[in-house]
Amino acid sequence: MTRITLIDPSNATGTTGEQLAQIKSAFGIVPNMFKAAANSPAALSSMWGSFGALGGGRLGAKLGEQIAVAIADRNGCNYCLAAHTGLGRKAGATAQEMAEAQAGRSTDARTAAALQFAIIVVDNRAGIQPSEVDALRTAGFDDEEIVEIIAHIALNLFTNYLNVALDVPVDFPGVKLTRTAA
Template structure:
């Protein structure tokens, strides 16, 4: 049972109601994350605007973005997000084993591993990375724009993990265990 109301277009505030209706229409369902986040309509809309800008202008592949999401969600103990992002990862070509590896901050491809290493270092160090860490990421082919983008994906995933950990919505995707 969630710790906050799961809102719908009929119960959300004036700012959140049209957004929830649009999500329901687009996805054919209203995921509980959005229903809980709608307890503050501006937060819902701000989250979606940030995510849209990052996605539309991404230097990372959809698979790389999902791997970051899985690694951050698992590190933050967000069962809801691990389950949701495992399903999303499958839709962009990440198989079940690669998704499990990503939860552990691991990848098969060297560039994907460099991305996950940087993302997890950011998370663990709360952004206070050493010059050596930046140099290592750059040496592995990650330019400054990509490093800022990875930081943005870590940040937005932290936010969604914290919201879900706070609200504890019912998982409305196939459940995937934390590792």
């Protein structure tokens, strides 16, 4: 049971109402995570703005969703794992690619490097070694893309923490976690 009120989009006004309408237009529904975030107009604006900005970034939707499931599994976030698995499939990833990404793996060397980096950043609370950034460069990532990977990590930590801490009900088809939270 959720630990916070889920805002009813039909009762939302102002900027919050406008953003929830945009979210409904994008997803066909207003997912519970956004209803929870809508308790704080600032938090909702931050979250929705970050999704929009990163959605137009250089990494592409598929890699962004693969990073998201690796982090969700690491943090034990059922909500984000379910949501991003579905979104990854819509972005062109196969079921196998999403399952592998959830475990931090990929047959594509560039994707594998990004996933391993994301897991190292999460596990070490960003206390990484220069060699870990060098591994991204070796895999073909430039500085813009490296910073964008960090932005994806930060956004996913925000959404994982919101959903886990407040026990937001999952409203996407469930996906089994493969790892317990660190």
